[in-house]
Amino acid sequence: MVKFYAEKFVALAATFRSITNYLKGASKDDMSKEMRGALAGELATTLELLKQIGLRQSAKKAQKISSQTTYAGYDGPHLARGIDELQERIKDELEDGYFLHLSPEEAKLFESTDPLFGGDVQGKFPGATYEIDEAAKCLALGRSTACVFHLMRVMEIGIGSVRQSIGIPDPIKGADRNWGAILRKIKDAIDRKSTPWKPGDKALFEEAYASLDAVRAAWRNATMHVESKYNPDEAEHIYAVVKGFMRKIASRMDESGQPPA
Numbered sequence: 001m002v003k004f005y006a007e008k009f010v011a012l013a014a015t016f017r018s019i020t021n022y023l024k025g026a027s028k029d030d031m032s033k034e035m036r037g038a039l040a041g042e043l044a045t046t047l048e049l050l051k052q053i054g055l056r057q058s059a060k061k062a063q064k065i066s067s068q069t070t071y072a073g074y075d076g077p078h079l080a081r082g083i084d085e086l087q088e089r090i091k092d093e094l095e096d097g098y099f100l101h102l103s104p105e106e107a108k109l110f111e112s113t114d115p116l117f118g119g120d121v122q123g124k125f126p127g128a129t130y131e132i133d134e135a136a137k138c139l140a141l142g143r144s145t146a147c148v149f150h151l152m153r154v155m156e157i158g159i160g161s162v163r164q165s166i167g168i169p170d171p172i173k174g175a176d177r178n179w180g181a182i183l184r185k186i187k188d189a190i191d192r193k194s195t196p197w198k199p200g201d202k203a204l205f206e207e208a209y210a211s212l213d214a215v216r217a218a219w220r221n222a223t224m225h226v227e228s229k230y231n232p233d234e235a236e237h238i239y240a241v242v243k244g245f246m247r248k249i250a251s252r253m254d255e256s257g258q259p260p261a
Helices: 006-024 033-053 056-068 076-095 104-110 119-124 126-140 144-165 179-192 201-223 232-250
Strands: none
Touching: 006 033, 006 076, 033 056, 033 076, 056 076, 104 126, 119 126, 119 232, 126 144, 126 232, 144 179, 144 201, 144 232, 179 201, 201 232
16 A cells, blocks of 8 residues: 555646646747756656556656657657656556545544654553554544454553563463453452552552453453444544553553563
């Protein structure tokens, strides 16, 4: 998939029209060196755009016309016909593609220039970056259930860091690897902690447990079954909840659970 530069193609169409109108009435003698240079420059811009969007046949045509601008034997009408043919080829190739439009808000989710969950989460939870990016892309494209699926994978990373920070070993048996079993151990570790809590830690771990248990009951288990589907509003809400949870635990620990509770 490539980005479609719609605004540049609109400008390009206008440029083609003005060039064609001039060229059709121009004889060989009217084609000055400056005019040929200007046309070659426009075609160079066109060629770059065509390559970026993957219109290879149109790019070949643009390259061919560009090379013809340097020969005096090619007059205005001939080059104008070449431009017309190029536009027709672009149209034919574009008909083979399928284009989607994203709003400015959707575009920010799909191709964000800033960390989607903030710099703290990105720095401390590098393993979650892919899932966060995919969740945002799915949200932008209206793939709501897929968005929630990726968000639950983000929470898997979050629950792992909480588990490690509070000193629970990595579960080996398959039955011990489900959220319910891990959360029971987290709750037990919080209730039975024998060493003093660091300032603010007990409240944070209790809040993390409550958030994880709520997500498990409301969305995580349901997401694993094909009967459950989510609409855009639900996906947006879950995205905000998961973002808030990850930012909260990132303020205290990293992906490996450091520092320990």
